[in-house]
Amino acid sequence: MTKISPDYLALQRLYHWEKTAPQRIALTQPMGGGAVQDFTWAQVADQSRRMAAHLQAQGWAPGSKVAILSKNCAWWMMSDLAIWMAGYISVPLYPTLAPETITQILTHSESKACFIGKLDGWAHMKPGVPAGLPCMSYPLSPDDAVAAHEGWDTIIARTAPLQGSPVRAEDELATLIYTSGTTGMPKGVMHSFGNFAWALDRGIQRIPLSGDDRMLSYLPLAHVVERMLVEHGWLRTAMHVFFAESLDTFAADLQRARPTVFFSVPRLWVKFQQGIHHKMPPAKLKRLLGIPLIGGLVRRKVKKALGLDLCTFAAGGAAPMPHALLSWYSQLGLSINEGYGMTENLALSHITVQGQNQQGTVGPAYPGVEQRIDPETGEIQMRSQALMMGYYKEPEKTAEVFTPDGWLKTGDKGAIDAQGLLRITGRVKDLFKTGKGKYVAPSPIEDKLVMHEAVEACVVTGANLGQPLGIVMLNADFAAKAKDTAGRAELEASLAQHVKAINATLDPHERLQCVVVTTTAWTVDNDVITPTFKVKRNRIEDLYARHYEAWEASGKTVIFEKG
Structure with a gap:
C-alpha cells in the first residue's frame, strides 16, 4: 500500500489554494444571457466555509449524508466541499433521474438534506423528493424550488464562515456514487478521501493536468469520470474550470472555455463529427485534408469551430469508441485517448498513451494498477488502491463483485497483448x-x-x-x-x-x-x-x-x- 500524503486530500487542497492563490479565478459560471460570474479561490473557500457552518448547525451526527441534485455549476462544487468540511458524506444524484429513482437513492442513502440546484426537468423530478426532507436551493435553481426552499446566497449572507482547517482522514468515507447501471436499481459505491487522492496521483501521470489548464464541465458531476477529472483534478492542480449553461449554448460555452483538456462520451464525439459533416460533406473534407498546406488550414478551422483549437489532450470513455471515429479525429489532428474504468475503481484503470498508436485498445493500465484475465470466462479483473470500500448497505453484492483474493470483477471481456495493452471484446453477459x-x-x-x-x-x-x-x-x-x-x-x-x-x-x-x-x-x-x-x-x-x-x-x- 502506497501512503498518501495528507497534502493531496481534497480539503487540504482547498486550504492550500485558499492560502497561496486567493485571488486566482477558480470557477467561471454562466448566469444566462451571455453573462458569467467568476469565483476566486478565496470566494470558493469562504462560501464553502459558510455553508459548512450552516450544515453543522443542523446538529446531524458526523458522517450523515447530504445529497446534491443539480446540473454542473459552481455551487455543486462548493456544496461538495461544504459537506466534507462539515464532517458529512455527499450523495450526488444525476440531474436527469426519474422520480422513483430519486426517492430510492435519497431513502437508501438516508440523506438528511438535499441541495436542489440547476435543473431542466424539475417539475417531473420534484415528486421524487420525500416530503419533509430539508432542501436548499441555488441561485440558478428552478423558480418554485427557490420559492419553496431557503437559497444559497441567503444562507451564506447570514452565516459566519467555519473557522480553522477541519480535515478528513484518508480512510474516511467521502461520498456515495450511485451507479447508473444498465440493469437493476443503482448501487451506492463507497469511496474514501484516500481513494480519490491516490487515483488522482496516478491519473495525472498519464493525463497531463496543471494549473495552466482549462476544462469545461458539462458531463454530470454525479458521474465518476467528471468527478475525478474535473472536481478532483481542479482541487489537485488549481486549473480553471468553466461550466456549460445548456445544450443550446454548448457551442458558445466551448468557445468561452477553449479547453486545453477535454473529455467526452462517444455519443457526443459522434455528434461533433455529424455537426462538421453537416457544414462540409465528408468526401470534400477528406479531399481537402489530403492537400498540403490547405489541409493544415482546414484542420485549424475545424478545431476552432469546435472550440478545441487549444486542446492538447482529448479523451473518450464510458462506452467503446468506434475505431472509424478515432481515425477521423486523428485526421483532424486531434488524437483521442480512449479510457476505461468504472465507478467501482474511480474510473482509474486503463487509458491509451498520448502519441502512441494504440487504437483498438484502451491502452496499458495506469501506474499502480494490476490487470489480469480470468482464464475460464475471459473477464477483465483488476485491483488498485482506488477500489471502492464496497456497496453501501449491500455486503452480499459487494462480495459478488470481488474475487476471493481481492480483484474487482469488471463484467467486461478482454485480452491483454504482449505490450500489456488491453483490448475490450464485450460484456460477459452481453454475448x-x-x-x-x-x-x-x-x-x-x-x-x-x-x-x-x-x-x-x-x-x-x-x-x-x-x-x-x-x-x-x-x-x-x-x-x-x-x-x-x-x-x-x-x-x-x-x-x-x-x-x-x-x-x-x-x-x-x-x-x-x-x-x-x-x-x-x-x-x-x-x-x-x-x-x-x-x-x-x-x-x-x-x-x-x-x-x-x-x-x-x-x-x-x-x-x-x-x-
Missing part, C-alpha cells in the same frame, strides 16, 4: 447465442452501425434468431426527414448500403439480417438509456423482443417500426 448455436459479441458490430450519419444510438441483438438484427434510433435531423416519403426512401437506401458494407466485414454468423428504425426516442425518462447514454439492453428486450421473429421473417434489410 448471445443465435439459433445456429453461434455466439455473437454485439459491441464491435454496434461500433460499425453507429457510424452512419443518421444513427444516434443502436443495439445489436438476436438471441435464438437465425441471424442478429440491429435496432437504431435516428438523430433529430434524420428523424424529421424520415417523416416524408422521399426522405424515408433515401434513408432506407442509405441504411441498406451501410448494412451491406458492415456485413462484408463480419463472419457469416455475425451478419445482420436487418436493421429496424425505431420511432420511439430512447431517453432517461423512459428508462432505455442511462444518464451517460448507455443503452439498457434488458429494456430493449422488454420493448422489442416480441417483434423479432416477424422482423426476421420480413425479408427486408431496413424496417421502419410502426409508430
